[in-house]
Amino acid sequence: MEGNSVHHYFVRSAGPLDQDPDLVKDSLVRHLNVTEDQAKKIVAQPVTLKKRLTEEQARRYVKVLGKLGLVAEMHPHTAAADVSPLEGPKPKGKPDIRQQRAETQHLIELFQETFREPIHHLPVTLAYKLGLISVMMICLIAPLIYFSLVVGAVYATWSYVAYLPTLFANKTPNAIQFVVFLVPILIGVIFTLFLAKPLFAGYGKRSSLLLDRNKYKRFYRLIELLAERMAVPAPSAIYVNEAVNASVGPEKGFRSLLKGELVLTVGLPLVAGMNSRLFMGIVAHEFGHMTQRNALLANTLVNRVNAWMEQCAFGEDNWDRRLNKWSEYSPIFAADMAIFLCRYMIRMTRVLMKYLFLFNLRTTRWMSREMEYDADRYESLVAGSDKSREIAETLRFLMAGRQLSDQLARATWNDNRLPDNLPQLVALMTEQLTVEQKQHISAQMEQSQTQVWDTHPADNDRIAKAEENNFKGIWLHDFPASRLIPDFDALCKTVTMRWYHQVGLKDVEKAVSPTKEILQLDQQQKTAEIAVGTFLNGMYSPRVIASH
Amino acid sequence: MTLEEARNSYQESLKRIEAQLELFWQTVEKCRAARQAIGYLEAGYAIDNEGFGLSGDTLDAAQANYQQFSRELKDLQARLSETMDKVLSDRIAVAVELMEPEFKARAVLLRQTLVQFRQVNSIWLDLPEILRVLESLLRDQGQEDTPDGLDIAINQYAQYGKELLMQFSHIAKDVEVNLETQERQSVLSFAKAWDVDVESLEGLGAVSIYRLLDGCYRVLNFVSYRTLGELAALCMKVEAAHGIKNEADAIEKDHERPTSKDMEHQNEGAPA
Numbered sequence: 001m002e003g004n005s006v007h008h009y010f011v012r013s014a015g016p017l018d019q020d021p022d023l024v025k026d027s028l029v030r031h032l033n034v035t036e037d038q039a040k041k042i043v044a045q046p047v048t049l050k051k052r053l054t055e056e057q058a059r060r061y062v063k064v065l066g067k068l069g070l071v072a073e074m075h076p077h078t079a080a081a082d083v084s085p086l087e088g089p090k091p092k093g094k095p096d097i098r099q100q101r102a103e104t105q106h107l108i109e110l111f112q113e114t115f116r117e118p119i120h121h122l123p124v125t126l127a128y129k130l131g132l133i134s135v136m137m138i139c140l141i142a143p144l145i146y147f148s149l150v151v152g153a154v155y156a157t158w159s160y161v162a163y164l165p166t167l168f169a170n171k172t173p174n175a176i177q178f179v180v181f182l183v184p185i186l187i188g189v190i191f192t193l194f195l196a197k198p199l200f201a202g203y204g205k206r207s208s209l210l211l212d213r214n215k216y217k218r219f220y221r222l223i224e225l226l227a228e229r230m231a232v233p234a235p236s237a238i239y240v241n242e243a244v245n246a247s248v249g250p251e252k253g254f255r256s257l258l259k260g261e262l263v264l265t266v267g268l269p270l271v272a273g274m275n276s277r278l279f280m281g282i283v284a285h286e287f288g289h290m291t292q293r294n295a296l297l298a299n300t301l302v303n304r305v306n307a308w309m310e311q312c313a314f315g316e317d318n319w320d321r322r323l324n325k326w327s328e329y330s331p332i333f334a335a336d337m338a339i340f341l342c343r344y345m346i347r348m349t350r351v352l353m354k355y356l357f358l359f360n361l362r363t364t365r366w367m368s369r370e371m372e373y374d375a376d377r378y379e380s381l382v383a384g385s386d387k388s389r390e391i392a393e394t395l396r397f398l399m400a401g402r403q404l405s406d407q408l409a410r411a412t413w414n415d416n417r418l419p420d421n422l423p424q425l426v427a428l429m430t431e432q433l434t435v436e437q438k439q440h441i442s443a444q445m446e447q448s449q450t451q452v453w454d455t456h457p458a459d460n461d462r463i464a465k466a467e468e469n470n471f472k473g474i475w476l477h478d479f480p481a482s483r484l485i486p487d488f489d490a491l492c493k494t495v496t497m498r499w500y501h502q503v504g505l506k507d508v509e510k511a512v513s514p515t516k517e518i519l520q521l522d523q524q525q526k527t528a529e530i531a532v533g534t535f536l537n538g539m540y541s542p543r544v545i546a547s548h
Numbered sequence: 549m550t551l552e553e554a555r556n557s558y559q560e561s562l563k564r565i566e567a568q569l570e571l572f573w574q575t576v577e578k579c580r581a582a583r584q585a586i587g588y589l590e591a592g593y594a595i596d597n598e599g600f601g602l603s604g605d606t607l608d609a610a611q612a613n614y615q616q617f618s619r620e621l622k623d624l625q626a627r628l629s630e631t632m633d634k635v636l637s638d639r640i641a642v643a644v645e646l647m648e649p650e651f652k653a654r655a656v657l658l659r660q661t662l663v664q665f666r667q668v669n670s671i672w673l674d675l676p677e678i679l680r681v682l683e684s685l686l687r688d689q690g691q692e693d694t695p696d697g698l699d700i701a702i703n704q705y706a707q708y709g710k711e712l713l714m715q716f717s718h719i720a721k722d723v724e725v726n727l728e729t730q731e732r733q734s735v736l737s738f739a740k741a742w743d744v745d746v747e748s749l750e751g752l753g754a755v756s757i758y759r760l761l762d763g764c765y766r767v768l769n770f771v772s773y774r775t776l777g778e779l780a781a782l783c784m785k786v787e788a789a790h791g792i793k794n795e796a797d798a799i800e801k802d803h804e805r806p807t808s809k810d811m812e813h814q815n816e817g818a819p820a
Contacts, residue, residue, distance in 0.1 A: 414770055415729045416741050506743060524729055528777025534794045535780035539565050541573065542769045544669040545662060545776065546633040
């Protein structure tokens, strides 16, 4: 293993670990004796926290930071990495920073030159608009039914409680009668609580890394320029992750959406594996969704409602399991009966919600697909209609590359090694796909058909529509998209480390290795696999061989 | 014995090996099914004995069947040891003798690991049995209408599992991993790197025990498979240098081997 000759390590922050950044910040202030500003900086961008640590100290420090909710990386000291604590990594030298600035300037000028003319919003049909309104109305029916049920349950329980004194006024009940009279209240309370539970369900937190505006000024500026030309609000933040995907959405719920505070999330494998023309097409597609705020609003509402209904229909949690347990061990017959009836009523409600959910899904997916077609037009407008097939294919190739990279990472993890740069590995594995593999993927794409449950239309339908538009394209430059993001490699490595932490891998700091070493290790593993098969003539099976 | 004779001797036994291996795995499956049935019966379930390959549906019948299958398995192991393992070991030994010093040193270490692995044989057979029982019982825990003895049976099998883990811990500290891609270390340390820490078992529940057992099984499979693979690669180099060809079609065919059903635990990574 490498690292035996390295004596000192430094530890650098790599963003919050799946937690609210503010909580992480507070935690750092409390435990690390840093100021609020310093903590904010540590959370927002890679900052060197400690240097000249022994390997053991560095590992412990990384572990402690992990407990505070911060992803941290440990690296062996090199001249370039020798930086002061609580400072961002310093540039390697003056020519480098000058070069970067020149590159930024050049790209901005290129953008301004290329996107000289504003990109006008493309007209949509009346049927599309009416469709959006109808779908939005329809999708609200099911929540209204559910809400009525909750209100009904509260009202019925309360009415019964209010009626009890009248009932008891004529005759004082004995103990058994008293318990029997309490049963409906118990049923009402439990049923109401279980019905109301999904109303308070939280949604998954954003797990992507916020791109620091100062460090990645170039990328922000370019994206803002495109947004400006498309007359859509510039994203208030850009997030990056390891997925083969890009998306746009509100920063914090509906209020953000109404205020136009949208965020762009970019999967770095797209940047690593695409040229800038295809990538800009994808960004334009995402911004295309923003050209119609109403559609985006409707789509967000529909998605939220659908997610919530799914929770109502299928979301069994610990409370449901507890209720089952109580019914088994309840010592009082009356309570047992109450819980039994509750469970039955909850089950009936779930069945109702399941069908309402499926109905909602079926009606609303149409809207989602129409929105994709609409956004595709902007993609074609920017990258050219003739590139729509290439974009669709490249996305599929990259997904296959991602699968191969994951397989590779799983295999090398057996040897306690992990690739240090997943997005680059995805791009590399995509490049290494054979002609036959690519043909197979393209053939699958050709055969795919849009299904009623699909959020996106089938690629071939999208390509056909895009090609009908016959847009020539505006951004025709095909240099690597990675040039759009300065210090791209370092960013990919940070995102990779973050991903490993998110999936729960432990002690990955020592395991990460450069792609070249990972590929070499993969080769060694394959050689051993082939050797076992050949040497044993296919007779290997996992049992102890009684070697003599 | 020459290299060619050693290789031919192995290849001549192939048909017999194949038949015996098939029987061996069938018997392994019978043992595992019988053990699973015993687990169910001990927990208080009624079983369909034919579904588990048993002659009766009582605990006594299941235990008697299990004893019988275990004896058959032992016998098959002894036969395989003669027909396959010994021939294979001879082939390896001849090749190792002819290796260049730098390769020989490595091959000797790899061979040593394989020899040391004989100590874990009983654990290796018991682990998947206990895993299967625990998995079946744990899956039912928390469900409706479970028998009263379920929790007791789970605890009992978790205790068996704990004992296996203790045995593993005891043996694994003396078995060395000598892989080219790894630092030289004990199987115990290697397991720790896979997040399989069997040194502190105090207070662990059945689910944690299950996770550790599963981890140990994966570690054992992985280390033995890769050790054999690296050793085989070295031996084949010598054979090739002496003009002995191994069939190319075997390479193609066997490259797919690790993904077959038997190897389902083989290439899975450390729990992520």
